[in-house]
Amino acid sequence: MKTILPAIALATALTLPALAEARPLKLTTTLANYGGDGAYLAFYVTNAQGAYAGSLWLAGRKSKYYSHLSGWHRATGGNPAEINGITGASVGAGRTLEISLDLADALFDAGYVLHVDAAVEDMRDSPNEIVIPLTSAGAKTPVRGRRYVSSLAYSF
Amino acid sequence: MIRVVHRWPGLLAGLLLLVLSLSGALLSLFPAIERLSSVQPAALSTAELAERIQAVHPEVEQIRRRPSGRITAYWSESGVPRAAVMDPANGREIASADPNPFERWLTRLHRSLLFDDAGRILTAVGAAAMLVLAVSGAVLVARRAGGWRRWLSPLRGPFAARLHVEIARIAVAGLLLSSATALWMSASSFDLLPDGAPSAVTEAEGSGRTGMPVADMDMLKRTPVSELRSLSFPDPADAADVFTLKTDRGIGHLDQGTGALLTWSEPSAWQRVSATLYMLHTGRGAAVLGLILGIMALGVPAMAGTGFVLWFAGRPARPRIRGNVAAGRAETILLVGSEGGSTWGFAATLHAALSASGQAVHAAPMSSFEPARYRQARRILILTATYGDGDAPASARGFLDRLKSVPVAAPVALAVLGFGDRSFPGYCAFGRAVAEMAEARGSCMLVPFMAVNRQSPQDFARWGRSLGAAMGMTLDLVHHPVLPAVFPLRLVSRRDHGAEVQAPTAILRFALPTPPFWLRLTGRGFGRFVAGDLLGVLPEGSAVPRFYSLASGCRDGFIEIVVRKHPAGLCSGQLFELQPGDMVNAFMRQNPGFHAGRDTAPLILIGAGTGIGPLAGFIRANARRRPIRLFFGMRHPDSDFLYGDELKGWRRSGQLQRLATACSRTQQPSYVQDVLREEGAEIARMVREGARVMVCGGRDMAAGVSAALADILAPTGLTPARLRAEGRYVEDVF
Numbered sequence: 001m002k003t004i005l006p007a008i009a010l011a012t013a014l015t016l017p018a019l020a021e022a023r024p025l026k027l028t029t030t031l032a033n034y035g036g037d038g039a040y041l042a043f044y045v046t047n048a049q050g051a052y053a054g055s056l057w058l059a060g061r062k063s064k065y066y067s068h069l070s071g072w073h074r075a076t077g078g079n080p081a082e083i084n085g086i087t088g089a090s091v092g093a094g095r096t097l098e099i100s101l102d103l104a105d106a107l108f109d110a111g112y113v114l115h116v117d118a119a120v121e122d123m124r125d126s127p128n129e130i131v132i133p134l135t136s137a138g139a140k141t142p143v144r145g146r147r148y149v150s151s152l153a154y155s156f
Numbered sequence: 157m158i159r160v161v162h163r164w165p166g167l168l169a170g171l172l173l174l175v176l177s178l179s180g181a182l183l184s185l186f187p188a189i190e191r192l193s194s195v196q197p198a199a200l201s202t203a204e205l206a207e208r209i210q211a212v213h214p215e216v217e218q219i220r221r222r223p224s225g226r227i228t229a230y231w232s233e234s235g236v237p238r239a240a241v242m243d244p245a246n247g248r249e250i251a252s253a254d255p256n257p258f259e260r261w262l263t264r265l266h267r268s269l270l271f272d273d274a275g276r277i278l279t280a281v282g283a284a285a286m287l288v289l290a291v292s293g294a295v296l297v298a299r300r301a302g303g304w305r306r307w308l309s310p311l312r313g314p315f316a317a318r319l320h321v322e323i324a325r326i327a328v329a330g331l332l333l334s335s336a337t338a339l340w341m342s343a344s345s346f347d348l349l350p351d352g353a354p355s356a357v358t359e360a361e362g363s364g365r366t367g368m369p370v371a372d373m374d375m376l377k378r379t380p381v382s383e384l385r386s387l388s389f390p391d392p393a394d395a396a397d398v399f400t401l402k403t404d405r406g407i408g409h410l411d412q413g414t415g416a417l418l419t420w421s422e423p424s425a426w427q428r429v430s431a432t433l434y435m436l437h438t439g440r441g442a443a444v445l446g447l448i449l450g451i452m453a454l455g456v457p458a459m460a461g462t463g464f465v466l467w468f469a470g471r472p473a474r475p476r477i478r479g480n481v482a483a484g485r486a487e488t489i490l491l492v493g494s495e496g497g498s499t500w501g502f503a504a505t506l507h508a509a510l511s512a513s514g515q516a517v518h519a520a521p522m523s524s525f526e527p528a529r530y531r532q533a534r535r536i537l538i539l540t541a542t543y544g545d546g547d548a549p550a551s552a553r554g555f556l557d558r559l560k561s562v563p564v565a566a567p568v569a570l571a572v573l574g575f576g577d578r579s580f581p582g583y584c585a586f587g588r589a590v591a592e593m594a595e596a597r598g599s600c601m602l603v604p605f606m607a608v609n610r611q612s613p614q615d616f617a618r619w620g621r622s623l624g625a626a627m628g629m630t631l632d633l634v635h636h637p638v639l640p641a642v643f644p645l646r647l648v649s650r651r652d653h654g655a656e657v658q659a660p661t662a663i664l665r666f667a668l669p670t671p672p673f674w675l676r677l678t679g680r681g682f683g684r685f686v687a688g689d690l691l692g693v694l695p696e697g698s699a700v701p702r703f704y705s706l707a708s709g710c711r712d713g714f715i716e717i718v719v720r721k722h723p724a725g726l727c728s729g730q731l732f733e734l735q736p737g738d739m740v741n742a743f744m745r746q747n748p749g750f751h752a753g754r755d756t757a758p759l760i761l762i763g764a765g766t767g768i769g770p771l772a773g774f775i776r777a778n779a780r781r782r783p784i785r786l787f788f789g790m791r792h793p794d795s796d797f798l799y800g801d802e803l804k805g806w807r808r809s810g811q812l813q814r815l816a817t818a819c820s821r822t823q824q825p826s827y828v829q830d831v832l833r834e835e836g837a838e839i840a841r842m843v844r845e846g847a848r849v850m851v852c853g854g855r856d857m858a859a860g861v862s863a864a865l866a867d868i869l870a871p872t873g874l875t876p877a878r879l880r881a882e883g884r885y886v887e888d889v890f
Contacts, residue, residue: 063352
């Protein structure tokens, strides 16, 4: 299994000065063998009220396909400023994506929810492929996605 | 220049284009298959379709329609996302929605050679090469045919060249379209075009209500399924969520409580163009066009193969010239106009012969003509071929214009030698034009213009003798063209005629050689041939071959030629001494300009003496009973009536419709042109109705025939020249 390791990314929207302390977080996403081309994945966070809070990562380089990540696209309007510097290649079936982030402490155990939208060419879009609350306790417990993601886990 | 532009992208991108064209041709099948296998509902609205699918799958999330009409539904079943191809008539599943893995693989191969973005750049380079090849190829075809309006005129020349052009002039339209649209799509996928989805946020204020049945929504009722691209359903638990409707005309959001259209945006002009070009390239939404483009793409492998053969065959043609003197110090300037390179071979022989007799000679392509540099020059010798109907060959571009502005003035004298093939209408036309221009500009001509037919070493030697005489020296030009491998042929039988009328003639029949299998496999065997092709015979004691028209094809199972004994002829003398069982060294050379062809147009064959050879071959091969008339001139029917018995048999079997003979040594002497005039009305009628005229024999006879035909055809408004241009009047003259 090959690992794609992008450079350390700063989720600027989520490290506001008010939220002071930040800690490094490792997100490991392994895709299922769904038998199609590379998947586009959008990682983003909503707050306790369900409103969009910021983007963590966008896998997939061609912006014209971003509208297929429909949850993320609806929340951001596809605004490229939201993912400036935090994009990478799409992830092939069966491959693993590792992302290292500096994420504000205040996001954990405060009702924030991590969303992953997935889309594959010529296959069905999967908005909210994964929806999990960000909790300190939830770290290291792998979660299964609805269609394309076989496991997602985060650790500090 | 255009030729260079055509050659290098072709050779370099050949393999890449092979992959792209074959995968493209295969991919063109899928939209057609999908179209045929999709149910096309008559006048169904999106509202009805959505209702039908919702009835079967209440949790439907999205309905998509492909341009082929295939409808796919996406829904969840107890948390598991599902998808299937739907029958629009009843909303039931008919097939899996998973993409065909082979089609996916082919698409990735075609789009990126399986290498993602790096591959996409490579395929874009391939598309650009294809575009350059298509444009430069079209210019070359037009130039070869003698103009854009003669795009579809019949072709002559070697098989590989003909096949290359035949395919090209049909496939070029599709290849232009495919490559241009491919480049557009590459630019689009690298975000170089402003055709992306609009990024404006559409935060629509909804009613806050939920629960309106899709069947009641006005916008969905007004949208026929034939215009639908996709319909996404909102989360019924989230009142702020909306329906998203994509159609051919635009994208809109619908309130899930009222069905009201909250937003609507239409594609930009760029997006429309991109969508149209995508459809043209992939055939998705235009399956028939896709199939046509796919078939045309299949021409690419054939053209790559023939193109490589042409390049390879033409490659070693230009020999090295040893001891070339600088232009400023040479007494003799040798200018060469060559297309394929064979004229350079003659130039090298001339250069060597002149240098050997102490001359300082500078050889250069005609396009580098610059009289100011020729400070010591006393004479300029021009050896030139002709391209097409009278154009300058590759290495003589722009020569006539330069000669017009800077004429060659005394004391420098000029000589022009043309190279060509007499069976073509524009025989040595460019060489002639150069000579005429030079004379018109007052140049002193060393020797009159002369023409070398079919690279004849004899013609070349004759010109050398007259040139030598004019220069006050003996000039023996012995040119050895690069010959194909010779095969020993064994004489099987001979039939003698004409001794009584001082025209000893023999019909010689040789056995077909059987070269080793590996030679045949690599194309170096004796080769396939038909009547009208040429047998090159290499006589003992000479390296210069003599050519004889073949009176048989390889299907006949033997090689037959008709030879007349010339009083001092080396080759004909040796052939005449052959007895059955004896051997002679020979090779085959194609002569496509003098083939009967496979069509059914009537033939008017005119020949005299040994010229009957190929004509008899045509009649022998006429199994399909195409109407053929033969006009044959001889000296006396009792002595040199060649093929007399066979002709009677072919008349009976219907292979020959009519035979008219002229005898020059009988009580009432007549020539073949006299018989032609007697039957003038009938000949004019046949020609008007599409008959083809083929003449074989001596030069004087051919001239007489041409004059007679000009008179015969005058009332119809046709001329031998016009028929020649149409390929309906061909000569094989010796």
